[in-house]
Amino acid sequence: MDYWLGLDCGGTFIKAGLYDRHGTELGIARRTLDIIAPQPGWAERDMPALWHTAAEVIRELLARYDIAAAGIQAIGISAQGKGAFLLDPQGQPLGNAMLSSDQRALAQVQEWQKQGVPQTLYPQTRQTLWTGHPVSLLRWVRQHQPERYRRIGSVLMAHDYLRYCLTGELACEETNISESNLYQMNDERYDPALAQLLGIGDIMPVLPPIVGSAEIAGRVNAAAAEATGLLSGTPVVGGLFDVVSTALCAGLQDETRLNAVMGTWSVTSGITDSITEGFDHPFVYGRHAEAGKYIVHEASPTSAANLEWFCRQWGISDYAQLNDWVAALPKAGSSLLFAPFLYGSNAGLGLSASFHGLQAFHQREHLVQAIYEGVVFCHMTHLNRMRQRFPAAKALRVTGGPAKSAPWMQMFADVSGLPVELPQVEETGCLGAAMAAMVGSGAFRDFTAAQLALAPHIERVLPDTAAGENYGKKHQRYQALIAALQGLQSGHQEVL
Template sequence: MKHLLAIDQGTTSTRAIVFDPDGNKLGVAQRELPQSFPKPGWIEHDAQHIWDDTVACVQGAMADAGLAADEIAALGITNQRETAVLWDRKTGKPVCPAICWQDRRTSAFCQQHQDRNDWINEKTGLLLDPYFSATKLAWMLDHTEGARERAERGELAFGTVDAWLMWNLSGGQLHVTDATNASRTALFNIVTHDWDDELLDFFKVPRSLLPEVRDSAADYGQTEPELFGGPIRIGGIAGDQQAATIGQACFEPGMSKSTYGTGCFLVLNTGREFKRSKNRLLSTIAYRLNGETTYALEGSIFVAGAAVQWLRDAMHLIRAAGETEKLAQSIPDNDGVYLVPAFTGLGAPYWDPEARGAIFGLTRDSGIAHIVRAALESVGYQTRDLLDAMAKDALAPTELRVDGGMVVNDWLSQSLADLLQLPVVRPVTVETTALGAAFLAGLTVGVYASLDDIASRWQSETRFEPKMDPARANQLLVGWRDAVARVRCN
């Protein structure tokens, strides 16, 4: 019994995938997740909807693979990070909408307390920004009727999406998270490896709200038998970008991966050392196994694939994401057109929540192809910003392993190699986020003997070597950074 099941709960969809030990997909089910935008800068999810979709997707993936619960060795969970869920311990129901990681409603609080940035960074490796869970939770407690009083009485529970799913999978028996998700809350001290009392006091968060923190590969109990026709062991949890790092087998210091989904997240393994960034990157936990922590530097870009969604759903310039490759190829260059997709502010290394998106360089000859190409190129420029910062902080990787829905686009993958001036490697299995969760679960139950065993199963599909002249790449980068400077507010 070596089949592994992964729950991959993302920002815009929920998926479940059944893998064999070599990472081959045996069954999959997916549902799109609606998002709510009640006010400018606000983005919310329905946590109950997330749970209902998760159950349906797991059932669908098992049916697609033709497997029953007793044929699944273990289940792993990976999830959109930082998204905050607050629920009633007795009823198990959310007490308010979940606040998405992209939400910017707490920008004013963060700007007001920027003098605490270094203090927070020393403890968490993060910055004081609306991106992280702490300010979202504080807002929920202050703006949901009776929530703060109920939290003080121990009646409520908080968690990132993984903890919410674990609560439901276990029938309300387990309120747990893993170290990678805890490290994204701005409440967890990644040096002492515990919820930090000083941070809890600063954000006014009662400790009783918080889940127990476990290793990324650990015994998380089992699912309620009635959910999937029998109990399934739960053996792993990791936030989506950490799960992708594991799925890409980036287990040695200096190895890096970049995931291109709704946003873009570049993670560089820095080993057992907590290395604070001096260039406005994040220090985070890559994974914790057997009580030993491996750290990473991370660059977070808020909008990558979301820019393509914007082209399709808001601007109606394309009907499907797959059209972007042909449009980008239809013109020889960007003709000076740049799109800065700061729809929810700018992430690393700028951290400007008030910046807004813009298109620059339009002329009478500019058309849909130029705007589409500029949207795709913005992904490469933002990645280059992150790699340049990482090189200053730690070391420059010799290659970049990429994954996520965007990199099935060959033009985009080659553009990345050209703009980064670095080989870009696409694996056979691009669903590395889900695969990483499956790897963790398999590690717990003995499907895999070690990280080396997992690494031996990683396979490259295509390697994209830089073809662009370095001088031309730098010239394009100058134009990009000029465009970014024009939208920045701080």
């Protein structure tokens, strides 16, 4: 049989999945990925270790399911976006990669904001400025590590680096690089004037060529074949920014559905064929995998990774137990609030996480419930903005690990007042990457055809109106807490 392999590189796991031409999943292999934090606010990844882990997970998948390498028709890669994976002129890693959740460039972004740089950029790039954007990190390296900056030979992002390791070919994939602030959205190209505005004009010569999601960007070379068990010469397509991958697997095709991704990042996405003006809020647009379409999204690193942190601190690995704890408590019945800002905020640069209202009678169950609620409330910040841009949206499709949690999904439906639709896909990143490989190898003519052919079963969770009223009151208290934290942060900055 013919198979397509999808590799998905996220914030905490790397996964490989095998699929037949009907989208049937043969199997998944996964490994954890370490985040290196040598200083507060830094989030790095060892690049050789990442490639070694990726190679291991591919080899494990092929061996576990006894798949001949010749049966793999093509390979796609989906990965967390933004960040910076730097190579030297010889193609070797230039230090650790800096991830999208890295905040070392906070002072630089704040200075750009004071200067009005985001407002100048937005009409050209359709991007905001974030600490984990490639341009922010590159400017930081230029200022603080000038020798490293002078040695940059290529600027990549996660799936570009993994594709390079597989093929030896350098390229930047369009759904990801279109959100780098180095790309003119209207002209569909790099723009030296953007880099010049950001103080990194000399970076242009080391930006690799842009490739499409389904474009064959290289073939597995001999060294990668030996490391992975793949067949030398197997095509590798451009791949996908992971928010695009999940939107494809969630079945988003028009403006009637939005997709909430719950992982390291809180993401709400929609698909459109036009850039619409006239909003006070600067909606982020990126190139969609399908020609002529855009993905619009709101995002912040404020989602389920907060729960992962809590579980690590208390040695909890039984997620069914967490769900039982939350389900046993009255909905919105606790006064305890949690701001899910362990890895960043969507309410202002520099805000930190906190529990508020903690008292001696509170148990672990209450803390877990507060984390579930805080993550949903944080998602609502993005969802409420996106519903202004997508007023025709009548349901929310949720993907990511928390989509398997019945009480969490009921909570999301209750708080949002929207039906929550759950695509029954084990790993959207892997399937989306495999979908790109299918299109690139000719199994489908385009992504729309692939979506229709591979459409998953959808389960629906309907909102509870009475619970929604209670959550509405608690959501207001959450918003008051965030406003207080913003005031505290502002006062702290004034003191400094």
